[in-house]
Amino acid sequence: MIQRVRAIDSLVEDYSRKYISTSYRRNWKKVSEKHGVVTVHRVNFFLHWFFIFKLILAAKCVYVHSVFNVVFALPAYLLRKKIVTDVHGAVPEETHAQGKSVRALIRSLAERVASYRSTALVCVTQRMADHLARKYPNSAPPLILPIFNTELARREGESLDMPRNIPPTMIYAGGLQIWQNIEKMLEFAVINKKYKYLFLTPDSDSLRARALKYGDIDADFFSCPHSQVAEYYRAADFGFLLRDDNIINNVACPTKAIEYMAYGVIPVVLNMGIGDFEALGASFLLLSEMGDPPDAAEVSAMRRKNFYCLERLVEQYHNGSAELMSLLV
Template sequence: MKNISVYLPKKDYLNEATEYYIEMLIGGIDCDFIGYFYSLKDIKHHDNVLVIDAKSLVFIKLRYPLKRVITWYQGVVPEEALMVFESRFRYYYWSFFEFISLKLSSWNFFVSTAMVTHYQKKYRIHITNKTIIPCFNKQMNKDIIYETADKYKYLTFVYAGSLHKWQCVEQTLEIFKRLNDIHSDSQFFLYTFDVEEAKKMVKNIGVKNVTISRSSLEEIDYKISKCHYGFLVRDDNVVNNVATPTKLSTYLSVGTKPIMTNVIHDFESCLNLSNAVIYENMTSIDNIVKAIMTNYNNGMSVDDLVVDYETAFSDYYNRKHYQNIISKISL
């Protein structure tokens, strides 16, 4: 049997969500997995190598032109670089690697149909050697949903993650500020490793009832599960259009209702959530708050919510389903 390894340029490229996704891919591929490697010289005799960025593929191909390399595209790096750094150089730098990778990769894993459409339009190519699997790193946890069902009585909100520009954390805080002005008993729990930067944001916006802290991976799911609503606010741009943030699977897995913009294209086309607050891009903050309060005041059935979210995990977030698809790939 052929073997496969994972090449990462740095050890810190591997986090919980990335490792979950990689293990799902590797678990489906009909090859012997021989581990993670961080040096090009160590993969010389490996039959197949999985990489998680376009540049890694190019470097492997320069050293081992005949090596079979499989690429997972987590996001549109050139557009992210342009957004964060406002650098045309970084945009073209990463676009070069992206284009070469799409041409030379033995197989491509994309996180959304929208991502495939983006690449085909941007580079005027037709991609056939592909599998589309959304980003997720959780499975349904009904026990914790019922255990924390009291949360649905309260206006508690959560955001857990980075403060990158595309995460729209400032806009999220503005939404909560308006809601808290009306309902002073509402609470917002913001979990991030960038605690000081988050405190600056909260101070600049002048919002109250926000608790900012770090959380370990072992504790974060339970902390999220104790909150009624989870924010997934996004602007309408290509970075967000093609993404499938893991945050949604985390929220749904523990019964935290998502509040999200309808700009993530595959979420719009692949999911039909009843227990969520989903609003149009450019909706005013006042109308977003009204939508949240309408959802809250209408009440809910925990059993109905569980059925709603179970549907998402039986189809869109079904690990076994994707591994079955992967098993049919011929490497």
């Protein structure tokens, strides 16, 4: 969420604005900090609800980041203020998948309120907008705004025809959360010896120990700051992006996929249903197809399609940003 908040904030950096950071269990003492044209209020929902209410009443427009925060801003929805809700994904479904049924119900109700009472719903993908439209017919209009480092898509295409590694290199860069399907990567690596494997993760020692249980894998395990990941991407051919086929992933826009494509790394997936990538012309590879690596001509053609997809995403970003600014200021 922090990346999304920063991205939206950068659009309005020259305008006076106030942030409310609200908690049920913390911020017993209200703290207000002013940084130039930005004021940040850290408050407790129960102790400072009247203060929150006054800020909402005085606001020209209210921007709510995620369904998680809809309850905190409930007066804005009930009073029909100009309110923009940044949906941040399929929150009720994600909460239910975590086994938190009561919270999932509450967040489902919050999502319904936001869908029918918002001025606009900001979505990272068209599939997210379509998902909400199916759940809540005749709800608020969607605004498609993918958030990513647009500078990535302005690279000069040096990755298009870069030399192939022998053997081809398969990379993974990210955490070890269960939904990343790390075990599937290791299972693939121990069977498929035609690739060299590179794993970049904050807990590289833990992953190295897990890999030993699978036998002999030609792999390197590293930890590095995100600022250094690019040099490893430049040395890779393919990248693991093993998201399960469910609504949570189907409506998402993973930053990892965009980073892979920007550096000429072909994403390797379990299914083609991740976000809007297929609709935007991206070219991914199924893990089940990777027994034999594609030849250099195929890889070059896929990179070209992926660069075109990035161009379309940047265009979508600029159009969405302009539309959002017309609502906010």
